[in-house]
Amino acid sequence: MNPLHTETLLAIIDEGSFEGAATVLGITPSAVSQRIKALEVSTGRILLRRGTPVTVTEAGEIVAQAARRMALVQAEADARLTERLSRVPLTVAINSDSLATWFRPVIQQTAQRGEAALRIRIEDEARTLAMLRRGDVLGAVTREQTPVSGCESTYLGTMRYFAVAAPALAETFEDWETLPIVGFGPNDATLDDAMRERFIDSHVLRARVSQIPSSESYVEAVRYGLGWGLVPRLQAQPLLETGELVLLDDFPLDIDLYWQRWRLESEVLADLTADVLDAGRAVLATRRADKDAP
Numbered sequence: 001m002n003p004l005h006t007e008t009l010l011a012i013i014d015e016g017s018f019e020g021a022a023t024v025l026g027i028t029p030s031a032v033s034q035r036i037k038a039l040e041v042s043t044g045r046i047l048l049r050r051g052t053p054v055t056v057t058e059a060g061e062i063v064a065q066a067a068r069r070m071a072l073v074q075a076e077a078d079a080r081l082t083e084r085l086s087r088v089p090l091t092v093a094i095n096s097d098s099l100a101t102w103f104r105p106v107i108q109q110t111a112q113r114g115e116a117a118l119r120i121r122i123e124d125e126a127r128t129l130a131m132l133r134r135g136d137v138l139g140a141v142t143r144e145q146t147p148v149s150g151c152e153s154t155y156l157g158t159m160r161y162f163a164v165a166a167p168a169l170a171e172t173f174e175d176w177e178t179l180p181i182v183g184f185g186p187n188d189a190t191l192d193d194a195m196r197e198r199f200i201d202s203h204v205l206r207a208r209v210s211q212i213p214s215s216e217s218y219v220e221a222v223r224y225g226l227g228w229g230l231v232p233r234l235q236a237q238p239l240l241e242t243g244e245l246v247l248l249d250d251f252p253l254d255i256d257l258y259w260q261r262w263r264l265e266s267e268v269l270a271d272l273t274a275d276v277l278d279a280g281r282a283v284l285a286t287r288r289a290d291k292d293a294p
Helices: 003-015 018-025 029-043 058-081 096-100 104-113 128-134 189-197 202-208 215-224 233-242 267-283
Strands: 088-094 116-122 139-142 151-165 181-183 209-211 229-232 253-262
Touching (some): 029 058, 058 267, 088 096, 096 215, 128 139, 128 253, 151 189, 181 229, 215 233, 229 233
Parallel strands (some): 088 116
Antiparallel strands (some): 151 229
C-alpha cells in the first residue's frame, strides 16, 4: 500500500470528511478523493462510506488498522533517528470518568518521558472498542474482555458507581420515576444499566433528564441538586463524607474495565500500557483474584 494513500485514509477517519482531511494535509479535496480511489483500486475493496461523517467499511477497518500500525512504527523510528526531537503520536480512547480520576498519573508519566504526543478520544466505555476495531486508536479502556482481532486485553480493575443526590433533593425522594436525573449524554450506557437495575422506565423520565457531558461538571450538577446521578466512588466518597451528597440506596453498580491495545512491537506503546495498568490497579477495586488473567 502506498504510504501517501494510507496517510490520507487515516486523515479522513480522524477528521470525518474529505474536506477536513484536505485541510490537515494541505491539499485539495479532489486530491484526497483521487488518493482514496487509488487505494481502493489497489486493495480491490470499497474502504469508505461517503456520508456525513465519512465512516469506514469492514475492509476499511482492516486497512486503517494496518495503516495506524505502520504510522506508529515509522514515527517511532523517526524519533529514534532524530534522538527523540520529535514525539510519537499515541491515540487512545477512554471514558470521561476514568480520565477525571485514575488515568491522570498516565498523563504525568507520559509527560515525564517526553517521548509521545498523547491524543485522547473521549467515549463511553461501552463504545470505545468500536474505535479500536475501526483503527481510530491504538489502545482503549473498555468494558469488553474479549480482545479485538490483533489486540490483547488486560483487566484493569472495577469502577464502582453510587446512586447519589444532594440532601435537599434526597428528602423529596418517593420513587425513582418522580426524581429528576442527571445523565452524561445520549449514550450513557452506565446510567442505562443503573436504571434497568432499578426498574426505571427511561421513557417516563425523558422530560426530567438533564445532560452534562463533563465528568467534573456532572458531579457538580448532582451536588447542586439538578437531579440524582450515578457517580464513581472516587469522586463521590469525599462528598459523601462531608454530607454534600447522600446515598439513595445500597446497591452500587460495578463496571469491570479492560485495557485493550494492538499487539505490536512498540517501546512507546509498551510504556503507555505499563503506565495504564499501574494507574488502574493502584486505584480501581478488584472483585476477584482471578481477574488478573488476560
